[in-house]
Amino acid sequence: MEHPSELCYRNALTVFQMKKNFKDMSSASISMPSFVINKPETAPSAMILVVDDNAWNRETLVKLLMEKGIQVVSAENGMKALELIASNNFSLVLLDAKMPKFNGVEVLKKARTSFTPLELPIIMMTARGEAKDIIAALELGANDYITKPIDFPIAFARIQTHLLLNKSFREIEELKQNLGDKNEKLETANRRLNRDLEAAAAIQQAQLPDDLPTFPGVNFAWIFEPHEKLAGDMLHVFPIGTNKVGFFVLDVSGHGAPAALLSVTVSRHITGLQGEAGNKLLEKPQKILASLNQKFTMDNMGDNFFTIAYCVLDLTTLELIYCLAGHPGMIYLPKGSNPTVLDKPAIPIGLFDDSVYSEERLQLHDGDRLVLYSDGIIEAVNPEKQSFGKENLKSSLHKSSDAKLPKSFKQVMKDVKDWCKPDRPTDDLTILGIEINKNK
Structure with a gap:
C-alpha cells in the first residue's frame, strides 16, 4: 500500500509561489453559531473546525485546542461540517476520514469545489492502517493527515505549521492588492514567510532519521547539508520485517520549497509502506522504483523529477539488493581493497511512464562499507570550474577508511x-553509508 503522507506537503508548497489564481478569503465574514467554543481573552484570529462523529474524540480535541488559545467550532457529521464551512471563514479543518453516511473524503471533495488548499487547509484524521483512504483524500487536496x-x-505542531502558511498566504494576497501604500507591511509579511520557510525546513529535518536504527553487525552514518533552508535531497533508513533493512538517498530536480516538499513527500511515501503488506514491496527495490515511477509523474510533480538509490540489506546473509534510477553510482569499499563505483544507468523517476528498472545484487562481508550520496558532492566545482567528481570522492573515502564512518563522512x-573555496558548494550535500561490523 502507498503511504498517505506523500501529497501532504505538495498542497502547501504553492504558498511560497504566491499564485494569484486562488480566491481571496480575507473579506469573508465569520458567522458564529451558538455552539462555537471560544476563549475570548486568548483566542487568536485563527478558527478551526473539528469534525468527528465520535463525541469523546471530538470533545477531547476541542478541549486541547482551547487550552492552546484557539477558537474552535465542532461538528458531529459531514453534512453539518459542509454547512459550517459554507458559512464561516475557517483557518483550518480537522476532518475525520471515517464517518457514517457522508464520510470525510466526500466532505473534502465537496469543500475543494469552493476552496483551494491554500484558502482552507484540511487535515485528515485517520486510524493507523487506513493508508488507502488517506491517499485518496490527499489526491483530492487534503493538506496533511494525523493518525489516531x-x-x-x-x-x-502540524496544525501550527498549516495555520502559519495559511496566515502568510492571506496576508500576502491582501498586501498584493494594496501594494502601492503597503510596502512596509509586505516586507513584514515576507519576513514572516521566511520564518515559515524555516518552520518548513524544520519539518523536513524532522523527516530525517533522528537516531539511526541499530542492527546487529551493521553501522549506519549520514550527513545532510541543505544548500539553502530547504533541500531537494532526502535520505532514510528503516527496518523491513525482522531481518532486513532498507535505506535510500533521493534527489529532486530543482531547488527551494517545491523540491523540498516533494522530497519529503516521496520519503514519507516509501517509509510509510512499512507493515506486513507493504514490506513485501519494500524488500524488492525494482518494484519500489517501478511503483514510484507510476505514482510520481511529471504531470503531478509540477514538471519535477527525482533520482534515487534504493537498497535492501539482508541482515542474516549480508546480501545487498539495490536499484538505481538516474542516481550517481554508489561507492563500494571492500575491506582491504580499493573502492569501486556501483553504477547502473537508468532513467530518473517521473520522466517516462514506461521506464524499466533492474535490480543488482552484492554480497557484503565483514569490514565492507557502502556509500550513497547525492550529485551535489561530485558536481561541486572549484574556481577553475572543475567538478569534484567520483574519483576524488573515492579517494577521500579510501584515505579515511580507517576512521569510524561518521568521521570519514x-x-x-x-x-x-x-575544493570549492573560496566559494561554497552550490547544491545540497547528502551522504549515507553502512559498515559491516560483525564484532558489534
Whole structure:
C-alpha cells in the first residue's frame, strides 16, 4: 500500500509561489453559531473546525485546542461540517476520514469545489492502517493527515505549521492588492514567510532519521547539508520485517520549497509502506522504483523529477539488493581493497511512464562499507570550474577508511568544501553509508 503522507506537503508548497489564481478569503465574514467554543481573552484570529462523529474524540480535541488559545467550532457529521464551512471563514479543518453516511473524503471533495488548499487547509484524521483512504483524500487536496490515537504535541505542531502558511498566504494576497501604500507591511509579511520557510525546513529535518536504527553487525552514518533552508535531497533508513533493512538517498530536480516538499513527500511515501503488506514491496527495490515511477509523474510533480538509490540489506546473509534510477553510482569499499563505483544507468523517476528498472545484487562481508550520496558532492566545482567528481570522492573515502564512518563522512564534506573555496558548494550535500561490523 502507498503511504498517505506523500501529497501532504505538495498542497502547501504553492504558498511560497504566491499564485494569484486562488480566491481571496480575507473579506469573508465569520458567522458564529451558538455552539462555537471560544476563549475570548486568548483566542487568536485563527478558527478551526473539528469534525468527528465520535463525541469523546471530538470533545477531547476541542478541549486541547482551547487550552492552546484557539477558537474552535465542532461538528458531529459531514453534512453539518459542509454547512459550517459554507458559512464561516475557517483557518483550518480537522476532518475525520471515517464517518457514517457522508464520510470525510466526500466532505473534502465537496469543500475543494469552493476552496483551494491554500484558502482552507484540511487535515485528515485517520486510524493507523487506513493508508488507502488517506491517499485518496490527499489526491483530492487534503493538506496533511494525523493518525489516531492522536499524539497531540505532534498533531499541534502540524496544525501550527498549516495555520502559519495559511496566515502568510492571506496576508500576502491582501498586501498584493494594496501594494502601492503597503510596502512596509509586505516586507513584514515576507519576513514572516521566511520564518515559515524555516518552520518548513524544520519539518523536513524532522523527516530525517533522528537516531539511526541499530542492527546487529551493521553501522549506519549520514550527513545532510541543505544548500539553502530547504533541500531537494532526502535520505532514510528503516527496518523491513525482522531481518532486513532498507535505506535510500533521493534527489529532486530543482531547488527551494517545491523540491523540498516533494522530497519529503516521496520519503514519507516509501517509509510509510512499512507493515506486513507493504514490506513485501519494500524488500524488492525494482518494484519500489517501478511503483514510484507510476505514482510520481511529471504531470503531478509540477514538471519535477527525482533520482534515487534504493537498497535492501539482508541482515542474516549480508546480501545487498539495490536499484538505481538516474542516481550517481554508489561507492563500494571492500575491506582491504580499493573502492569501486556501483553504477547502473537508468532513467530518473517521473520522466517516462514506461521506464524499466533492474535490480543488482552484492554480497557484503565483514569490514565492507557502502556509500550513497547525492550529485551535489561530485558536481561541486572549484574556481577553475572543475567538478569534484567520483574519483576524488573515492579517494577521500579510501584515505579515511580507517576512521569510524561518521568521521570519514566529515572528512568527505571537508574535502568537498575545500575544493570549492573560496566559494561554497552550490547544491545540497547528502551522504549515507553502512559498515559491516560483525564484532558489534
